[in-house]
Amino acid sequence: MNKDVFIYRVDDTDTITSVSDNWGDFAEGNAWSGFLRPDDVVGRTLWDFIQDRETRHLYQELFKRARAGVPSRSIPFRCDSPSERRYLELLIVSLPDHQIEITSKILRTEPHSPMNLLKADTPRSKDYVTICSMCKKLKLAPEQWAEIEDGLVHLRLFEADEMPQLTHGLCQSCYQVALGELEILKTASKAIDNDKK
Ligand SMILES: [Zn+2]
DSSP: OOTTEEEEEEOTTOBEEEEOTTHHHHHHHTTOTTOOSHHHHTTSBGGGTOOSHHHHHHHHHHHHHHHTTOOOOOEEEEOOOSSEEEEEEEEEEEEGGGEEEEEEEEEEEEEOOOOGGGOTTSOEEEEEEEEETTTOOEEEETTEEEOHHHHHHHTTOSSOSSEEEEEEEOOHHHHHHHHHHHHHHHHHHHHHHHHHO
16 A cells, blocks of 8 residues: 555545555654554544544535545645644545545655654643644734744744643634635535535
C-alpha cells in the first residue's frame, strides 16, 4: 500500500471499524502516542480523535452529506507533524449501511524545523494560543494570523522553556473556505433531493 494514503472506516455511529495497515505511521506522525496500533483505535468513536469544535462540526457536516448521497469531492487540508508541513487531501465516501470511508492522502510535505509547540510531550505553561485547525496558522491578535514559524517568533516562543497550551479554531480564510465547501455541498444535496421528488 502507498505509505502516503491512510484509510479508515466508521460505522453508522461514527465508531472506527477498521484502519489501514500503515495506521501506526500516521498516528506517529501526528504524535498520537498511545494510539499506535490499530487495536488502540478500532472500536473507539472517531470524535475521540477530533476534539476541536470547528473541525468536528465540519466532519459531521461532510458525513451527513455523504450519507445523504452527495457525491464526494476531495478537500485539501493541512495536517502538520512536529517536523513536517503536510499537505493532504481528504475524501469522504459513503458505503452501505451508513458506513463512511475516509481517505487522507499526503500530496506533499515540506520539512520545517522541529516544532516543540506541536509535540505532545512538551511541557506547557498556563497560557493559551489558538492554532487554525486547517492551515496551522497561529492567532496573534483578533483577525491576525501568521504561519507557525512567524507566529513562534512573534509570540517569542522560541525563547520560552514551556510552550503554551493549544486551542483550536479556524482562521478567517479557512473559515471562508470551509463555508464555501459546505455551500457547494448544500447545493449539491438540494439538487439530489429535488431529483428524488
Ligand atoms: Zn487557517
